[in-house]
Amino acid sequence: MHYVYILKSSKSTTLYYGYTADLKKRIKEHNDGKSSYTKPLIPWKLVWYCAFPNEKQAKDFELYLKSGSGKAFTYKRLVM
Numbered sequence: 001m002h003y004v005y006i007l008k009s010s011k012s013t014t015l016y017y018g019y020t021a022d023l024k025k026r027i028k029e030h031n032d033g034k035s036s037y038t039k040p041l042i043p044w045k046l047v048w049y050c051a052f053p054n055e056k057q058a059k060d061f062e063l064y065l066k067s068g069s070g071k072a073f074t075y076k077r078l079v080m
Contacts, residue, residue, distance in 0.1 A: 001053065003049050003050065003051055011042075016037070
């Protein structure tokens with residue numbers, strides 16, 4: 001399984017969109033400062049995730065969420 005996830009920084013209203021095959025490990029990496037993009041805004045909280053049967057579907061959905069219409073969908077339907 002592959003997961004698309006949304007994290008929210010506890011320091012700001014910033015959201016981070018990602019995908020991974022190991023969700024628990026990836027969230028730990030974000031909160032351990034192993035990602036240069038997310039390190040300044042530690043700690044991160046998982047606010048949403050969805051499982052996909054393959055990597056391509058997960059990548060495609062992550063790209064959609066990062067688009068303008070995907071961000072609108074995120075704020076309207078996934079995180080308030």
